[in-house]
Amino acid sequence: MIRIDGQPILDAAQMRAAEAQTIAAGTGAEALMARAGEQVAEQVRRLTAGAEVLVLCGPGNNGGDGYVAAAALRRAGHAARIAACASPTTAAASAARAAWMGPVEELGNAAPAPIVVDALFGIGLNRPLGAEICEPLRHLIGNARLSIAVDVPSGVSTDDGSSFAEVPAVDLTLALAAVKPAHVLQPSAARCGDIRLLDIGVEVSGPVRVASAPQLRPPSARDHKYSRGLVAVVAGRMPGAAALAATGAGRGGAGYVRLLGSATDRLPHAIVRQRFSAEALADERVGAVVIGPGLGRDDKARERLDLARASERPMVIDGDALHLLGEAPARVPTILTPHAGEFARLFGDLNGSKIERAIAAARRANAVVVFKGADTVIAAPDGRAIVHAHAPAWLATAGTGDVLAGVIGAQLAGGADVFTAAANGVWLHAEAARRAGPAFIADDLAAHLPAALGACL
Numbered sequence: 001m002i003r004i005d006g007q008p009i010l011d012a013a014q015m016r017a018a019e020a021q022t023i024a025a026g027t028g029a030e031a032l033m034a035r036a037g038e039q040v041a042e043q044v045r046r047l048t049a050g051a052e053v054l055v056l057c058g059p060g061n062n063g064g065d066g067y068v069a070a071a072a073l074r075r076a077g078h079a080a081r082i083a084a085c086a087s088p089t090t091a092a093a094s095a096a097r098a099a100w101m102g103p104v105e106e107l108g109n110a111a112p113a114p115i116v117v118d119a120l121f122g123i124g125l126n127r128p129l130g131a132e133i134c135e136p137l138r139h140l141i142g143n144a145r146l147s148i149a150v151d152v153p154s155g156v157s158t159d160d161g162s163s164f165a166e167v168p169a170v171d172l173t174l175a176l177a178a179v180k181p182a183h184v185l186q187p188s189a190a191r192c193g194d195i196r197l198l199d200i201g202v203e204v205s206g207p208v209r210v211a212s213a214p215q216l217r218p219p220s221a222r223d224h225k226y227s228r229g230l231v232a233v234v235a236g237r238m239p240g241a242a243a244l245a246a247t248g249a250g251r252g253g254a255g256y257v258r259l260l261g262s263a264t265d266r267l268p269h270a271i272v273r274q275r276f277s278a279e280a281l282a283d284e285r286v287g288a289v290v291i292g293p294g295l296g297r298d299d300k301a302r303e304r305l306d307l308a309r310a311s312e313r314p315m316v317i318d319g320d321a322l323h324l325l326g327e328a329p330a331r332v333p334t335i336l337t338p339h340a341g342e343f344a345r346l347f348g349d350l351n352g353s354k355i356e357r358a359i360a361a362a363r364r365a366n367a368v369v370v371f372k373g374a375d376t377v378i379a380a381p382d383g384r385a386i387v388h389a390h391a392p393a394w395l396a397t398a399g400t401g402d403v404l405a406g407v408i409g410a411q412l413a414g415g416a417d418v419f420t421a422a423a424n425g426v427w428l429h430a431e432a433a434r435r436a437g438p439a440f441i442a443d444d445l446a447a448h449l450p451a452a453l454g455a456c457l
């Protein structure tokens with residue numbers, strides 16, 4: 001079983017193309033199914049200490065994997081039953097069914113078992129599931145001690161993570177050959193439980209990946225505060241939000257943070273306060289300008305945004321500044337950090353999965369787009385994307401986005417390119433949240449950034 005961090009994410013068509021290439025190179029569909037099913041059986045056997053396993057098989061190759069897994073479990077002396085919702089419809093699944101010597105129960109009549117393996121539908125599910133399948137599936141998962149999905153949980157839409165059925169989450173999903181969008185995009189990601197990848201010998205690659213821990217460089221003897229990165233945070237109508245961003249930048253690794261505009265009383269002393277001015281932004285040493293948290297949306301805010309853009313410094317544009325942005329593509333290295341509402345306002349006409357929309361938005365804006373949420377997508381105009389799917393939901397509290405803008409600003413000022421800076425910032429932010437534990441407020445979050453950063457050295 002392979003952890004999914006850093007792995008390529010393939011949609012169903014890309015997965016089928018990779019599978020077809022493997023088949024064209026000489027490994028038959030049945031051989032691939034045998035590898036998939038046997039590996040599933042091996043993982044189930046390791047996890048279940050001999051308890052009875054009920055394998056649910058569908059009509060396609062996902063079901064075929066299930067027949068192979070059940071047979072392999074039986075051969076290993078494990079108690080295994082099969083329940084199916086329909087007869088096999090593919091040659092490989094029919095062959096796997098024929099090799100199963102036991103009975104096949106009707107899905108609707110099957111009694112619960114302590115371990116349930118869901119091999120009903122995989123990447124071939126293309127429409128809502130009927131009640132005759134959903135109801136027994138809900139009942140059997142609900143009554144199992146451990147539930148394991150083969151490839152993807154049945155009832156999710158592989159390519160966009162939407163739901164074709166209301167079914168409870170499983171405990172573990174064993175992704176075959178590659179991670180799919182459904183494993184990382186909501187709401188389906190929440191149905192997958194833990195996710196592990198099984199290598200079945202299909203070569204996969206692509207420009208969209210699961211987030212992985214950054215490899216950060218500690219400062220060297222040659223470094224000084226400017227070489228580590230000077231971040232200018234532009235303040236506005238709500239100084240607290242800018243203070244959160246500035247603190248995020250400081251604790252997120254910047255060598256120097258300046259807050260331009262009105263500040264709160266409780267700003268850390270290390271953050272230097274200055275009046276906002278074009279001259280302050282023109283300092284050649286400014287490596288990143290963070291603008292938006294608490295900026296306001298009035299004329300003064302607009303003027304500050306215009307001056308910040310005119311400074312031609314690399315920029316992180318968040319919050320209120322996103323509301324003031326026009327349609328013109330960015331001319332300097334820029335990172336936009338919209339949440340779902342801001343994204344809809346800016347790019348509401350785009351279609352497709354969250355990954356596809358984030359990439360299209362990045363192209364249109366000529367900027368890296370950090371499309372935030374429980375499934376944050378970081379997308380670049382060249383079509384690369386990273387999905388960060390496992391940030392703690394405790395981040396859903398006011399002001400954490402301001403901290404994120406600051407952390408990304410620190411990474412950018414420290415010399416990372418826009419895509420890497422955004423991805424590193426999102427990782428560090430989520431890792432700090434994990435370390436902060438439950439029910440923190442945004443003010444608490446920055447205190448955990450140094451330890452999060454230390455874990456990436």
Ligand SMILES: NC(=O)C1=CN([C@@H]2O[C@H](COP(=O)(O)OP(=O)(O)OC[C@H]3O[C@@H](n4cnc5c(N)ncnc54)[C@H](OP(=O)(O)O)[C@@H]3O)[C@@H](O)[C@H]2O)[C@@H](O)CC1
Pocket residue numbers: 015016018019032033036058059060061062063064065089090120121122123124125126127128129130150151152176177200202
């Ligand atoms: N990736 C790899 O390299 C490998 C992948 N492998 C495995 O293959 C899996 C993909 O297999 P697959 O293409 O046969 O599709 P699958 O998910 O079994 O379902 C298709 C069937 O379901 C039916 N159906 C669809 N929607 C329905 C609905 N709502 N309600 C009822 N029926 C519905 C559909 O019928 P139809 O749409 O034709 O009417 C068709 O009969 C993949 O996830 C992985 O497990 C491994 O075996 C080996 C290597």
Ligand SMILES: Nc1ncnc2c1ncn2[C@@H]1O[C@H](COP(=O)(O)OP(=O)(O)O)[C@@H](O)[C@H]1O
Pocket residue numbers: 319339372373374375376391392393394395396397398399400401402403404429
């Ligand atoms: N349910 C969730 N699970 C994980 N992360 C979340 C969740 N909800 C929000 N977040 C993260 O919390 C941050 C919230 O940012 P944002 O919406 O801009 O809030 P604010 O404007 O109050 O700072 C983002 O980094 C977002 O990805």
Ligand SMILES: [K+]
Pocket residue numbers: 062118119120121122149150151152153154
């Ligand atoms: K499945």
